[in-house]
Amino acid sequence: MAKDQGLRRPATVQDVANLAEVSKATAARALGQYGAVSARVMTKVTAAAAALGYLPNDLARTMTTGRSGTIGVIVGDIENPYFGLAVRGVSDGAKARGFNVVLVNSGEDVAEEKAALEVLVRKQIDGFIIAPAASGDTAHLLNIATIGRPVVLMDREIPALGFDAVVLDDKAAAKRATELLIAAGHTRLSYITAAGMKQHTLCDATGIGLSTVANRIAGFSEALADAGIPDPHRYIRFGVTDRQGAQHVIADLLNLSDRPTAILASDSLIALAILRTTKDVRLIIPRDISLISFHDADWTSATTPSVTVVAQPAYDLGREVVSMLIERIEGLAEPPRRRELPTRLIERESVSAPK
Amino acid sequence: MAKDQGLRRPATVQDVANLAEVSKATAARALGQYGAVSARVMTKVTAAAAALGYLPNDLARTMTTGRSGTIGVIVGDIENPYFGLAVRGVSDGAKARGFNVVLVNSGEDVAEEKAALEVLVRKQIDGFIIAPAASGDTAHLLNIATIGRPVVLMDREIPALGFDAVVLDDKAAAKRATELLIAAGHTRLSYITAAGMKQHTLCDATGIGLSTVANRIAGFSEALADAGIPDPHRYIRFGVTDRQGAQHVIADLLNLSDRPTAILASDSLIALAILRTTKDVRLIIPRDISLISFHDADWTSATTPSVTVVAQPAYDLGREVVSMLIERIEGLAEPPRRRELPTRLIERESVSAPK
DNA sequence: CCATCGATTGAGACCGGTCTCAACATTTAA
DNA sequence: TTAAATGTTGAGACCGGTCTCAATCGATGG
Structure with a gap:
């Protein structure tokens, strides 16, 4: 085997097909687990893929399927531990269902929120989780809906928009x-x-x-x-x-x-x-x-x-939000849903009677 | 104008071209600001794009250019404020230079780190910023390099790999x-x-x-x-x-x-x-x-x-790391660089003599 | 032994951009 | 006035996957 540790172009389906001596279409079927493939071909293709270190190009896949398997999260301030925890809930929930998460900070600024939204739309994100920076200026949020990508609001609701929302009491x-x-x-x-x-x-x-x-x-x-x-x-x-x-x-x-x-x-x-x-x-x-x-x-x-x-329950908030979003992504067509999570008062040492 | 607020397929370059009565290639040139376009066509296309609410499909663009304008960050635990701050430095620095950031948590686990890396590679990320979970098991990190995508290590270095690194003293x-x-x-x-x-x-x-x-x-x-x-x-x-x-x-x-x-x-x-x-x-x-x-x-x-x-200086660490990475993405070919940032001892009230 | 059916396979279009290249238009130089 | 140079435009290939559809294969059945 020749030394080819140097930079080489990543392997494509075509490369795998050539090595396995089948057509591109067949190799693609085997690699992408769709359509019907004989056992013999399956093993040949799998071996070829392993030999070449083949990794599918998700962008190309998204291009034709229209689904990116990625959800976008827009939060005002991730450094706020409350949102940090919520975002981890989102990430964990997404990962569990095979989705990836792209996180963007809006700095609680509507203009930045709008820009972030645009970036995510351009990246063909499947759906959005947003803690909107303001309930006044919301044209950009409505636009998203028009494009047909589901939105779920997190922590803050704006009933007029008709989005799903998960909030606290x-x-x-x-x-x-x-x-x-x-x-x-x-x-x-x-x-x-x-x-x-x-x-x-x-x-x-x-x-x-x-x-x-x-x-x-x-x-x-x-x-x-x-x-x-x-x-x-x-x-x-x-x-x-x-x-x-x-x-x-x-x-x-x-x-x-x-x-x-x-x-x-x-x-x-x-x-x-x-x-x-x-x-x-x-x-x-x-x-x-x-x-x-x-x-x-x-x-x-x-x-x-x-x-x-x-x-x-910030973590649960995140889990709940992401699960509602994924339901929408997978086609659920019901009127907007609203869920309210309970909070709990924990008494410690910082309260006493006034002097 | 007809009411068409309903879900409509997002506009493509072809749609804009049709409306502006030019060829697809010309419309693309106008929209993507490359090649030469006459002023007259430029305004026509711009107007058509605005009328249709055209937003470019970044995936398609990446597909042909090979550049996604996105960098991936893999950190053990974003909820650790130290890394939280570093990541904000990365985000800010990336945004300032026109890059987006995708953030993944590895939970300080090598297997998860490997999986995260794979996801990012499949998404055709331009480069990586990693705070590696361990310096022992690093085959997956070397693989990335083989693919030709630059890696910069953050906070933790592994000299044997020959990557750029920014660390503290x-x-x-x-x-x-x-x-x-x-x-x-x-x-x-x-x-x-x-x-x-x-x-x-x-x-x-x-x-x-x-x-x-x-x-x-x-x-x-x-x-x-x-x-x-x-x-x-x-x-x-x-x-x-x-x-x-x-x-x-x-x-x-x-x-x-x-x-x-x-x-x-x-x-x-x-x-x-x-x-x-x-x-x-x-x-x-x-x-x-x-x-x-x-x-x-x-x-x-x-x-x-x-x-x-x-x-x-966690924030500066992030800024420094992302700037080194972008230099690599833009083609810098020098031997691996190492930068060490100074820390500062802040004396407050938690130290006194032992009893 | 040949028709029929389901299982596999290959050819090629397609997604939405970019980019090369040739054709055409408009100047400018000779 | 014509040749050369420059500026604009359109046609079509291409990126790397998915997917449709027709062709081929083997096995089954009459």
Whole structure:
């Protein structure tokens, strides 16, 4: 056998066919396990393929079959552990059913989301899983549907679009957490969220860009209203996205003369910023301020104090989403489905009565 | 205009050509910005493309050009914040140069790594960025090279393969950190790492699967040797991968009658497990035990005590790796290059003198 | 012994782009 | 005014698979 370790053109079906002394069509049938092939030919072709180190070209296959076996996932921020976990759920579920995953970060930006979507469409992706950056500007999402590729929304829903969606029980979760704080005796409660809005404070509740945020604020407000606490929106803060901004907004909040005595954080990144800032201004949790965070990030149980959290089944969310998407890809034609997953409040050490 | 919002076959170059009343070849030239096209035709074709909502089929393009504009990244665990950040560096760098990224998790398993590699090859990826799961079983990595697609190793190197690699100064980092602990007065020092080996303790230093681990242990041991501390391998622990195992190994270590008084953790996940376990067994950091962790994870500065860390330029690592890979993709033919990025010790509150 | 049927096989079109090459148009130079 | 050069365009092959369809093979049955 000649030494041919050098760079050689990858083997094609034709090469295998030649070596096995059959036609290209027959070799393709044997390699692609479709059509009928005699046992003798099968072994010959298999041997030839092995000898040449043949690997099929998935692009060529997709070209004719129209199916890429790949699903696209667009998330705002994979570094957010919540989405990180959800994405792993998606990956695992996809892998189990023979699909691959392409992941794109949108940076919570609609323009980038649109660009990402376009890239994926051009790559002939079979279907999409999207945690949309905003529920306002959605023309690009509708376009996808027109092309005939299924979309399932993850974590955030936009009912008007008529897509399948898997979400969490955000309103109930927020209400439950808020009630826990109220039960501890708090009356000055704050909710801090990363998600959109130009300004940081709430003027009117309309035009909230994300279903999750809207729902949580609804639950938060409802709990306050039930307890007869006035002006529920007073300590709500928006758009706390980057680390800089977070420190700022939180510091401002904590410097108020009648500062809140309890904070509900919309994700673990915000909770972290709160931890850092309270440390800076020498406030102690939970003595000076109580904290509950959305998402049971791994560090929340290891800190002192450990933090009380709304545990979200992020991994299951991912599994569920991908399984719904694959059903659609395989032809399911039902009206849009909506699934809501329950969260669970885990009480730890970061909540106590106000001073 | 007729209502045709329904599912319609996506427009092709041929469709655009028909509408613009030019040949397919001309339309393709206009759309793909290659060859020469008159201004008049250009506008006609552009208009037709817009009218039809034409989006090119990247697979077809790759089919003939042989370039997919996509690079594949294979990492052991994206949920490890260190790799998460590195991957973001890769993504950003790739996007800036017009490349897309496909990310695959290997779960630090060689078989999965091999499978992932195969999938990517079949998708005609232009090049690979790999943090190899082991430096022993590497036949599959060599195969890739034979196919003629460039590979750059990230974080972990395997010189024998002759690939480009970007790594950190692990040995120096470990030595520096260890010296800090020794300077504080510690003589019973432990190093705990997630990476491979069946057993948890070290018999002989040969056969350590990962360059990072080997280098760090070398630095760690050298510092101990320089200080005249005997039996440097005594408190070294391996294979602390899952959360369960971590708690176990660490608890065992802390229950030793002559337990170590200082621990160097190989990543932030391990540091977290240490935090959790010390909390469980009611040891206080740094009073009872000092801690230094590799990777400046975001939470390490927010905890009480904040933790002293070896800050790794993970994002820059990703940027550097992707830029080297793209150079190769674009034809650079030089002998394998190796780049080493410096780390930085950030002193915080988790180190003090032993009791 | 020949017709019939199902199982295999090969030839060639096709997917949607790119690219080569020849034909034609328009200038420019002589 | 004509030859040469440059600019544009169209026809058709090609990438590496899949798939349709007709041809061939062997076996079965009358």
